[in-house]
Amino acid sequence: MKLIVAIVQDKDANTLSSEFVKANVRATKLSTTGGFLKSGNTTFIIGIDDERVEDVLKIIRETSHARDQFMAPPVNVDVTGDSSMSYPIEVQVGGATVFVVPVEQFHRF
Amino acid sequence: MKLIVAIVQDKDANTLSSEFVKANVRATKLSTTGGFLKSGNTTFIIGIDDERVEDVLKIIRETSHARDQFMAPPVNVDVTGDSSMSYPIEVQVGGATVFVVPVEQFHRF
Amino acid sequence: MKLIVAIVQDKDANTLSSEFVKANVRATKLSTTGGFLKSGNTTFIIGIDDERVEDVLKIIRETSHARDQFMAPPVNVDVTGDSSMSYPIEVQVGGATVFVVPVEQFHRF
Ligand code: NI
């Protein structure tokens, strides 16, 4: 039995929850940081048999890895009407930090 | 020395805190998930000597285990005045997920 | 590789984050407890090579250890105008709970 602690971006947390359900992985979601203004992270805690650790890591990596995304830049009001600033910008999103820890006991009461 | 991570329902967290105090178990409570609308869970982190692990597990199990509870159903306004829908319903509440993890160092600064 | 879990008071969390950045320690900050009214704690999760564990512990201890601080007491309106109640009071602030846990795998995706 292992304990997997996975910290992902909030924006990936719902998709990851769904993938865990599909794969029959019981994950417990801790709170997110940040308040109304700041995006934060979500921590998942998973108790899993040794032979399924690689499956769980694969799900986390595929769902939450860091990747570049094109985003519309904030609208820039320009007196000349020049639209040269309106190209989409590339932003890195996602990313996961994952620990696999040995467990001596695991209980569900 | 062991690290015990216990995730319980918010509704059991206060009682569990009190039981830990009574038993002289020093537990640190992490944040709860959920916002104003959604009930969430509370995570306790406990550093404890090996010989007291079973005592801590017993406190968690007795205070936080899953159990059925009868609840008044939401009031159902019925034009006929029929009260047949107002029986209490049985709902499962509580439940705890608990990990016991080996610890190499434990400090209070 | 070790997993360090450090729980500190919210009031020390920002300073600790800065010290980790200065020392090139990659720490992930989990949520704080408490709401608008109550001060809570902040949990840091750090994956670190064995030979740097002592450095991280030193940073946590120096930044977040329990210490006494003088605080102005709440203003006490007194009909006689007696100011004898207005001495600063000594309050304990800070304090950290820290676990060092063995890690079998550590990933950043
Ligand atoms: Ni991809």
Ligand code: NI
């Ligand atoms: Ni019972």
Ligand code: NI
């Ligand atoms: Ni000092």
